[in-house]
Amino acid sequence: MVATHHYLFLAAALFTIGVIGVLTRRNIMIVLMSIELMMNAVNINLIAFSNHLQQVNGQIFAIFVITVAAAEAAVGLGIVIAMFKNKETMNINEIDLMKW
Amino acid sequence: MNFLDLIWLIPLFPVVGFLVNGLIGKRLPKSVVGIIGAGAVLVSFIFSAGAVLQLAQLPAEERSHTVRLYQWFDAGAAQTLGGQMARFQVDFGFLLDPLSSVMILVVTGIGFLIHVYSTGYMHEEDGFYRFFAYLNLFMFSMLTLVLGSNYLMMFIGWEGVGLCSYLLIGYYFHKKSAGDAAKKAFVVNRVGDWGLSIGIMLIFVSFGTIEFTAVGEAVREGLAAGSFSVSDPLFIGIALALFVGATGKSAQLPLYVWLPDAMEGPTPVSALIHAATMVTAGVYMVARSNFIFQMAPEAMAVVAVIGALTALFAASIGLVQNDIKRVLAYSTVSQLGYMFLALGVGAFAAGVFHLMTHAFFKALLFLGSGSVIHAMHHEQDMRKMGALKNKIPITFKTMAIGTLAIAGIPGLAGFFSKDEILWKAFSNPQGHVILWLLGVVVAGMTAFYMFRLLFMTFYGESRVDHHVEHHIHESPKSMTIPLMVLAAGSVVSGYLGIPLWLGGTNAFEHWLEPVFEPLPITQAAIVEHSHAFEAGMAALSVMVALAGIYLAYRKYYKTSYRAETEVASYGAAYPVLQNKYYVDELYDGLFVNRVKDAGVGLWKFDAKLVDGAVNGSASLTVTGANGSNWWDRWIVDGIVRFIGGFIKTASWPIRLIETGYTQNYALVMVLGVLIIIGYALWGGQ
Amino acid sequence: MDFFRQHILTIVAFWPVAGVIVLVFLNKENKTLIRWWANFVAFAGFVISLPIWFWFDFENSDQMQFIQKVPWIQNLGVEYHVGIDGISLLLVMLTTLLGPLALLSSWDAIDNRLKEYYAFLLMLQTGMIGVFISLDFFLFYVFWEVMLVPMYFLIGVWGGSRKLYAAIKFFLYTLFGSVLLLLGILALYFAYPGMAAQQPSLAAEFGTAHTFNVLAFQAMGSFLPAGLQWWIFLAFFVGFAIKVPMFPFHTWLPDAHVEAPTAGSVILAGVLLKMGTYGFLRFSLPMLPEGTKAFIPLMITLSIVGIVYGALVAMMQPDMKKLVAYSSVSHMGFVTLGMFALNPNGLNGSIIQQINHGISTGALFLIVGMIYERRHTREISQFGGISHVMPVFAVVFLIMTMSSIGLPLLNGFIGEFTILMGALQANLWYAIAAGSGIVLGAAYMLWLYQRTMFGTLDNPANQKLLDMNFREIVTVAPLIIMAFWIGLYPAPFFKAVEKPVNKIVLKVRPDFFQGAPQLNAGQPAVPAQGDAR
């Protein structure tokens, strides 16, 4: 039987993977995907809780998160493209015009 | 005219003179300036004389007249040491009593003569008007000093004469030495004033008043009621504090150093301020505070010892000085020592008596020396004089009288007053034979160096510069007449106090009795001595003086003066004496330079260490390439820059993490979260 | 007339700002007009402040007078509440007197950006007067901070070579102090309702609501817990001590003074420093009696150190202005010493000395400014023998030197002596230690005088110096008159401050006047001179 806390651990693990991905990947697209991973971890959390509590709120929340994540991805891609036009790089470490 | 109620005008006339000369004197002819200056003092003298005469007509116990002009200030309530409430209020008031009447007569009388003399002496000088303005201001201050009815009024004069002394010593302000001497005089005096002001404050907190008469009464009342006792530390403290003031103004050990240097001033100034009047202020003040000193026998002992030592010390330096005015200056210090000796042994009247006679003959000697200097075209070195006797006869004769007087030759003023002091030093309960002995020795030395001066200047062969030689001339009347008057005074003034053993009445002492009335203190009985014994002692001191004169005669009259022989005769002592025991150097080394060092040191400390956090943060604006030397700066610039440095170090890591790399930012965020988690889960408990 | 009388403080305080408003619309190029107008405004400011002196009820000098009280920020209990007692009377008059003189002194000295210059000076004037008349702590704080800005600009724009550094240093230093002061004020503010709830007497007079009323805080001082007082005193101490400045918070002062234009220095020394001491007097002492007592040893020590330290450092300064600046540290040490001797003599002297310092140091800065205008240097070694060419100047300088070193019959003496008298009543050694400052004071001032005025006129650049002109004489004359007035007849000044001072003393040391009847009147029954003795 898969208990609620299993889901929670899965979500936590996914979330951590997402965080590490954000911290380590050099390609902006992969960083974006890592963020999506974090969102999905949250979604798993929400749905697991929803299931556990036997109420629908969590699922609704999850749907909103998915929607927002989609919008975010769209905007993110737009921004990346705009930048790529000017700079022609996908390497996050090359975006360092502005510092101290 | 009721002069008694007009005594407040006495100091005021010179103020008028000062204002007129000071404000418009530049545009007035010199004769008018002189008339205004001297006239103001003359009027003061007339008013003084009138007031004193009227005072003398009162019965002895009523001879104390106070005039309150207005309340000077009232600084509010204060708690006295006894726990009572009092108000610190000071009147602008004047007090005429036998003591102050002696003082004002001396000050205005001799002051007037010196003013007259100055019209001649200073005639060629620029800033003639300035000189007279200062002199008049001095007269005002000095008269306030002696006429003031309370300690602060006295203090006004006390500081005022200090200022005038400063201005007049620095009269030749283009000379650096004059400026230095003026500053030295003021600052050394200020050290004394430090003590004096503490003394005055202690008087107030002890008695709740600083009026002379009221303090005196308070002491008597307290003594009668048993609330005060003799040798109370409080009284000793007050007395010593006051005496510190006196040592400053009256040039006693250890604060005498300014007086010889003060000779940089014009000679009339030396005569008026640094011989006849101002320097005696300390004597006046101690005499005025006799009721306090009587309560503190220990302090009196200090006064006597300091007086005697100063007399000896200064006289010994005077033996070898070659500057005519310096000899007189050390002589003055020495004679002031005599006066303090008298005060210290409880012979207040004798001290004041000597003050008066000394004023005459020392003013005479200074003015005479001025006349010599005038004749010699501002040559002051006795080694370049000699054989002036016939060239300036009046000056010679008057100075000879002065010299005889100071040497204590019977028949002249100095004899009476000096003998009185020596006798009291011997016979008074506070006296001691050693004090007497010191006094006698000094008498001999005085006679010696004064006659050395006389012989070197007027006798022997001429060592005068050839250019000067044929210009030597007697001074004008305006200078010689004061000399003659003073010479007369140097003879006559002594007869005011003919001692009992000479068949006199000691009128002077009687006159002062109301002021110096002894407190009802039980003390050792006065050992009665016969008049014959007293006469014998006097004869002894005269013998010593004559011996001194004879020695001088042998060394400086019989043999012509030669510097080498003089030097040789003193042996190893000569450089010590010539260099005034190296006291100036000692003071420079011990105090003056140390204070300057402290000033420089603290200044650096201020700039480097105390200076603020602002400095540090200001230096932040320059963050660039100074990383290498910032340790250096950090240490040198000290504590507060440390804060700046700290901020700088703090900003360094910020710079490190503010890399512009997005992932570094994210990393910092994650680390932040982890730290918070760590804190919340484990740190918080 | 009635309106004028009722609102005189407000009018006096805001008159300069009104003048600024007109000034702003004057043509920038018409320098003469700007000068005349600004000087007129300042002078008129002095004239309209004169009635304060004459209408002031000296008999009740411990009562606040000319009170005006208008609600301002009701949510916070802030009021526009002004009024003066004897202490503030003197300081207000000092401010209105020094203001026009400072302006007049810049007639020739300042030639660039005149309009702003005068505007800032006049705004400063408003700020300073405001500080002294405020009876609402919030209002006080506003004025206190407001005048930082004009002063900053005066130093920063018209200052010397390191002006920017000096200006920001001045600003930051003072600001550091005043923000802590603000915290102290807030602590009092929040303590009040609780105290009022416990003390019916407090509630009856000032209500139980939050308030910034200075008088209420003063009344509260007797009840406030000692621990809280200690902390608040500390906060106030930093704020005021920086302003005074007390050692070791003084290092902004030499820089600010040296770099500031003459008028700035005059105002800075003459009035701004007094704000710190005024703060102690008006707030720290009566509001925090227990805190005050706890801090007395520290305050006395710092004062004495300041006296000696300032004097020693002053002595070795090569720059005249810096010398005078450090002398301020020494003089202000006397002021705080007298204040924390905490007896009527000390406090009275301390207030008189504040006025004296304003007069004599103000004048000394004017004097240094005059010579700087002529030679564009203040190095002492550049001068010597100036008396030859500038006799009038020499006399004025001498008088002010003497005033500064406390010669009797001039103002400095009255203050110093009374302070020392107060210090001695607290402890003999205080007076002895502080007395050394008098000796050192004479030493550095006379040395300065000697080096500049005496000696030979050997520097060719000095040989053609012109003596003081009429305007310059007019500038210093009032100060000379004041110096002699206070020196000869300080009675009105003492009269103005005595009762308020007694009130303060009673607050801190309620048993001070014991043994004397009529304790409650705040005026001890002390036999007048001659009655008892």
Next chain:
Amino acid sequence: MDQFFQIQDIGAIAPELEMAIFGMILLVADLLIEQKRKLGWIALVGIGCSASFLVLQRLRDVDVSAYGGMLVVDPFSAFFKFIFLLGAALSIAISLKYLDIERENHGEYYALILFATMGMMFMASAVDLVTLYIGLETMAIATYVLVGFLRNNQRSNEASIKYFLLGAFSSGILLYGMSLLYGISGSTKFVEIAEALSRRPLTDPISLMAMITLLAGMFFKIAAVPFHQWTPDAYEGAPTSITAYMSVAVKAASFAMMVRVFMVAIYPLRPEWVPIMSVVCVLTMTLGNIAAITQSNIKRLLAYSSISHAGYILLGLIAGNETGLVAIPMYLLIYTFTNIGVWAVVVALRRKDVIGEHVDDMSGLFFKHPVSAILMLIFLLSLAGIPPTAGFIAKYFLFAAAIETGHNVLAVIAVLNAAISIYFYFRIVVAMFMREATEKTGLVYSPGVLTALGVAILFTIFIGIYPDPLITMARQAVVMAF
């Protein structure tokens, strides 16, 4: 309540709806209208309409809880909404000419501002995690785009990328916390979450995790240390007008959200979050100020300054009493006026060939544009909190709150920071007043900038001198809400 849909609900969100409608109108109008500046005016009209709806709502003076308790319309939210609208309006006003100069005047710019503002308004009203999240993301996504609006400018791109990546990252973290809260309480409503939390022990690790992740997300939004590093980069790279908008409106919205969440939802955990927040507050104030000292780019300098201001505002939350909570909206409103004033001048510095972002570009401004320089001086003084400007009143409240609740050490650190801040603000003053003017010195005025300046200065001074009405309003807003 039981009914699924009520007409009052529409009324409750009328101002927001209005913003959405105008946003869409703008998108359409963009196609029709050639002169893009006119679009700006349309946006302003939209904001005006929204504001008037807001006023109407307030006039009715009833607190409405709409959509089944997912959002409320209370004085607190109204106050904040007013700040957002004001910030938006003034930002648009200073954008009009600026965008022409940058050659990026497009219709969607205004639409995005309106959408972002709408998101903020929902944030202020939200009392439910879902509403809050949606509002937050609406605002955030719109802002990401706005930051990168200078499409041909690498700095703008870069700022946008950084802001976007970090923003999304942080909202991921925030969201994780929200999911945990939901799990704990079984509800997304603040009140119910609070109830559930108060039933659990204080040290419950799940609650703490939820709280911490929430804190992290929020700290990011308000740019608190150590979640602040995006700020200087984003502020520097974004179009100046958007920087202005972000520094006032986005910050205000984040604080509105923060106050609601912390003072309602996780209020039971207050003993846990106060120490954390205190440390963050100190770090934020101090590092913000220290970092600002060495900046020579005005936008960056002001970015750090805005970080430190966030630190001050946290004092209000830490104090958590009436004074503290009153202080937050007041501070934000005053900060809006003052900061927009500053940014208006900075915007005016941007001219055809001059970037005008360096402190040196302000050299001698006083000689060329005395009035602007004086206004700038007043704004800077207000930022530093010198009376009698509004900034003093704002700071006063925060410090008062800290003292009142006994956070004395915090208060001392805060005031010292306030004092330090004068140092870098006055670098600008020094440049303006005490340096010679250079050829580059100069401003380009437009009616919009002038209007913004006028409004800003008027309120900066008025509030400084007579803050009573504002205090009353802020107090009402807070007292009735909490």
